[in-house]
Amino acid sequence: MRVGVIGMGSMGMGAALSLLKAGHTVTGCDMREAARAEFAAAGGAAIASAAELPKGTEALLLLVVNAQQTEAAIFGESGAAAHLAPGAVVISSATMAPDSARALASRAEALGLLWLDAPVSGGAAKAREGAMTVMASGSAAAFDAAQPVLDAIATKVWRLGDAVGIGATVKVVHQLLAGVHIAVAAEAMALGIRAGANPQALYDVVTSAAGNSWMFENRMARVLTGDDAPRSAVDIFIKDLGLVTDMARSLDFPVPLAAQAQQLFTAARAMGQGQKDDGFVIRVWQALTGIKLPGDAP
Known part of the structure; x- marks a missing residue:
């Protein structure tokens, strides 16, 4: 063909x-x-x-x-x-x-x-x-x-x-989940680091337990090594979560978690991270709390 x-x-x-x-x-x-x-x-x-x-x-x-x-x-x-x-x-x-x-x-x-x-x-x-x-x-x-x-x-x-239009609708709903999962994965890893947990040990525990998600396992693996080359960039989720909030608004449907996640990705872009891998939305928490990420250069 x-x-x-x-x-x-x-x-x-x-x-x-x-x-x-x-x-x-x-x-x-x-x-x-x-x-x-x-x-x-x-x-x-x-x-x-x-x-x-x-x-x-x-x-x-x-x-x-x-x-x-x-x-x-x-x-x-x-x-x-x-x-x-x-x-x-x-x-x-x-x-x-x-x-x-x-x-x-x-x-x-x-x-x-x-x-x-x-x-x-x-x-x-x-x-x-x-x-x-x-x-x-x-x-x-x-x-x-x-x-x-x-x-x-x-x-x-x-x-x-x-x-x-049905395919597009399902993908927009899917992106709500994907974007929120990435944001909360970064939040969890950042919290653990701030509290003194070993990042690799935290990753190993979560990925073997009920709190795991595909996004946590996939994105936080790259955070552990500092690999921020964009497979899917921060900017993509600003756009996709915008589609989520636009569709929800047209239906008079509240999506507070999607809206909050979009703000976190927007904050990452404001920090110059828009073309970095989307898991590096974690740099928002780094900027707020001063944590050192495991993949950062000494």
Whole structure:
């Protein structure tokens, strides 16, 4: 299958490589030269603009940051729409508001394209294993057209209904949990350090006991070694928790924990940590209390 992948960050690169391994003809698009070089070295075609996408591309997987980037990648001046085959499927995997997903799908369908509202989860490691989780909604025709791509990138595909926007809704709710879990994981580790607990021992106890979470285990492991390279950056959760609070506000639904977590991530960005790994929201507590993190240089 001729597949285009736009956005080869931590998740997009893994998905593009998984598609290559599955035998698809894959063109990966990213503005960053390093990402293009990595993908080209693996045997894929690498381009810097969606305008360079091969004519007749049958499926387009979008793993960009938000709805605005999704819109530009497809419908912008240098967008991909003109290069897609008639009836091609667009697999939209950026986290966005349900209303944005519906609006973009309507524009694509007016051009004769199929649209799958298909946010993903799993992180960079799962993406490279072809083992992501996809929370998708769309027509039966869109699912059928996207199936070869989904088979290559995911081990779990949730079919949530035929209405675009349901996938986006579930992902926004998921991000509420993810963001709060990261924030509370950092708070717990910071409290333990301030109280004099050995950080590694604290980590070992929590990850073997009922208080553990996937986010604590994953993110605090990097805090222990000082590895703040962004697999998912602080800035991403400012955006995603903003989607949570916006959706909740539209429903007159209170989300105090999500709102507090968003403020903590915003504080981390104000400290210059916006492009650091999101677990390093712990630096907010470091700034407030003067704790030394285990991975900090002497």
